[in-house]
Amino acid sequence: MQKASELISALQKPSRAKVIVSHHNFDCTPSSEELGCLVSKMQSTGADIIKVVTTARSITDVIHVFQVLGRSQAPTIALAMGQQGLISRLLTPKFGGFLTFGSMASGRESAPGQPTIEELQDIYRLPRVGRETEVFGIIGQLVGYSKSPLIHNRFFQEIGYDGLYVPFLVHNFKVFFGAFHPLNFTGFSISIPYKEVALECCDEVESFAKAIGAVNTVVRRRSDGKFIGYNTDCEAAVGAIEDGLGGVNDGVSPLFNKLVVVIGAGGAAKAIAFGAKQRGAHPLIANRHYDRAQKLAEAVGGTAITLDQLYELQPSPGSVLANTTPIGMFPNENETPMPKSVLKHYSLVFDVVYTPKVTRLLTEAEELGLCVVSGFEMFIRQAIEQFSLFVAKPVPKQQLREVMLNVM
Numbered sequence: 001m002q003k004a005s006e007l008i009s010a011l012q013k014p015s016r017a018k019v020i021v022s023h024h025n026f027d028c029t030p031s032s033e034e035l036g037c038l039v040s041k042m043q044s045t046g047a048d049i050i051k052v053v054t055t056a057r058s059i060t061d062v063i064h065v066f067q068v069l070g071r072s073q074a075p076t077i078a079l080a081m082g083q084q085g086l087i088s089r090l091l092t093p094k095f096g097g098f099l100t101f102g103s104m105a106s107g108r109e110s111a112p113g114q115p116t117i118e119e120l121q122d123i124y125r126l127p128r129v130g131r132e133t134e135v136f137g138i139i140g141q142l143v144g145y146s147k148s149p150l151i152h153n154r155f156f157q158e159i160g161y162d163g164l165y166v167p168f169l170v171h172n173f174k175v176f177f178g179a180f181h182p183l184n185f186t187g188f189s190i191s192i193p194y195k196e197v198a199l200e201c202c203d204e205v206e207s208f209a210k211a212i213g214a215v216n217t218v219v220r221r222r223s224d225g226k227f228i229g230y231n232t233d234c235e236a237a238v239g240a241i242e243d244g245l246g247g248v249n250d251g252v253s254p255l256f257n258k259l260v261v262v263i264g265a266g267g268a269a270k271a272i273a274f275g276a277k278q279r280g281a282h283p284l285i286a287n288r289h290y291d292r293a294q295k296l297a298e299a300v301g302g303t304a305i306t307l308d309q310l311y312e313l314q315p316s317p318g319s320v321l322a323n324t325t326p327i328g329m330f331p332n333e334n335e336t337p338m339p340k341s342v343l344k345h346y347s348l349v350f351d352v353v354y355t356p357k358v359t360r361l362l363t364e365a366e367e368l369g370l371c372v373v374s375g376f377e378m379f380i381r382q383a384i385e386q387f388s389l390f391v392a393k394p395v396p397k398q399q400l401r402e403v404m405l406n407v408m
């Protein structure tokens, strides 16, 4: 540090030139107290700009970096490297950082976790983000594959709303939610595998989501700061399946009296089993862990089966199969939750996976001449309803649907 100040005072820099004093930690992110001491020392060198770059081992490390930005007296660059640190790069303008870094192209990053300039500009539209911008994001373990950041940021642009939507790569939901609570972020999409634990963490849960037992949307109520949980998956999935079967006729759902076989027992399975039962269908739950299938079957008034029983099942004509597991999702597109040989008994096959739009499960169902409904249709519907909850006002649904079809 002394050397830095000696160097700076010895410099004969032109009046418009600025000196950055930079510190990198390739191992971890120290506590905010330690970082605070470091920043004070760096400021005392006479630097024009301070740059502190750490390594995020957990997404909560990023909070220390935001605190550096909040407390520093000088123009400051503060970032955390690595996948877990991505949001420190994206939220730089929100927390008053001097600049953030973008790579020229994917694969040409100068440090781990760096997004491309194209992503910063086209997806996150960083140049227009400021301190007043409301923050939203998707919380999950596979958020790198989600199209939600692309979609919701585009929606904000479409309706002229000052919001920024980012991916939160989270390995412990409760720790994340507790740590980020004071930052007052406005809304979250909840992804695999947190739709059930998120419900437990909300201050209030809307009655429909409570009955399902899973939330995919959490919004901070503007009036009192409380987090409210909602479920937009159920109507999105069940509505898409109903439309695939020809739509509701005279108030009668085409699912009425049908068998709906649900693979999986997590949050999305709960939403579909609940919605199917509500329409008068018979839900059958098949899951790797049979006890979880049993629990869900009991909760919705359905039946649980093992995976072996699923593969031997010969359901009655008109039955629906719904995959709610991530099997078949990018980058494991070759996987399928169900052998092709046993698909032929179903009339309609639905897959919650939307990357790729047509999964191996759906391709094989199509080859057998079955009706298929892609998770993409559910994705569109749940995202539009979710967006309306995020901004707490009605949104132009048809216009947003067209936007989605254009960008994806």
Ligand SMILES: O=C1C[C@@](O)(C(=O)O)C[C@@H](O)[C@@H]1O
Binding pocket: 138, 140, 145, 146, 147, 148, 189, 190, 191, 192, 216, 217, 233, 268, 379, 382, 386
């Ligand atoms: O299931 C999904 C998909 C999603 O998790 C995503 O991957 O973008 C976003 C959630 O809101 C939704 O319920």
